[in-house]
Amino acid sequence: MDIAGTTALVTGANRGIGRRFVEQLLDRGAAKVYATARRPESIGVSDPRVTPLYLDLLDEKSVADAVTAAQDVTLLVNNAGIATGANLLTDDLDMVRQDLETHLFGTLRVIRAFAPVLASNGGGAIVNILSVLSWVATPEGSGSYSVAKAAEWNMTNGVRVELAGQKTLVQGVHLGAADTDMMAGRDTSKIDPADVARASLDGVQEGVMEVLVDAPSRFVKAALSADPAQLYSPLSGE
Template sequence: MDIAGSTALVTGANRGIGRCFVEELLARGAKKVYATARRPELIEATDPRVTPLHLDLLDERSIEAAAEAAGDVTLLVNNAGIATGAALLTGDLDAVRQDLETHLFGTLRVIRAFALRLDSEGGGAIVNILSVLSWVATPQGSGSYSVAKAAEWNMTNGVRVELGGRGILVQGVHLGAADTDMMAGRDAPKIDPAEVARASLDGVAAGALEVLVDDPSRFVKGALAGDPAQLYGTPA
């Protein structure tokens, strides 16, 4: 897919990886970018090609309204998300559900709202920003988030299968940690969020189904074929 001349919609575009996607799309010659957020007034739309829109992954009406307003989209970037930090055994189950409602059901609602429109435009692409935690759980309070991202990962695969033969690229993007507000205070190596946007859009241009942005995502993906003890150790 040629990014130049495309019309894109980016969720969670007010900060972090989403904002970097907007900037990178403009730099690559996108014709129009719908930048969406729960609070679109926070989006700095200095370029006339940027149109801020309200979109809340937990509000189906807002998704439907955004799809009506942005019916010419050819590239959909699903970036918006949360991290409640809920533990699976001791955390609030409502928080676990909120992670799932956001990453799995919220993202799927957006895809369902736009998939037929993409198809009517004769192709296009869907990009889902996933995580290395789609494949591995860690002890740093990420149990609920890992479950939600694992579900979103295989939802990405399922959508790809269901859209087979329609010329729509469905791409999953995996990374460890990026230097964003969501990761503030976490003691871990972090990449520049702009790297995520660049790697993903390079992959869109090349037709890549999956993009592994950094070393942690490449290591964990490679380890999945081996003994789980490589990732989790053995019981004491």
């Protein structure tokens, strides 16, 4: 899929990885970019090809309104998300539900709404921004987020199968940590959010289903077929 001339919609486009997707799409010649956020006035990208839209993953009407406004979309980037930081055993279950409602059901709601649009425009592509935590949990308050991202990962696999008949590429993008507001204050190695957008869009152009952006995502993916101790012994200090 050639990015030049495409019409894209990016969720969570007002900051972090989402904003870098908007910038990269414009640099690569996208004809139009619908930049969505819960506060579209915060998009902050001044380019006539950018159309800010209100979209909240948990608000069905806002998703339906976005579909009505963006009938020409050929590339959907599902980037919007949250991180409650909830522990699975000690924090309120409503916090765990919030992560799942956003990453699993919210993202799926957007895909279900836009899949017919993509089909009518020839198929196109869907990008889901996932995480290395789709495959591993850490002792740093990531339990709830990991569960939600694991669910979103296999949802990505599921919709890939269901959308194959309409020639829609469904790409999952995994990374360790990017230097975004969500990761502010975390003492860990972080990559430039622009690298995430760049690797993903390179993959879209090449028809790649899964993109491993950095060394942590490549290490964990490779370790999944081995003894789990390879992943969890170092994390527990053994």
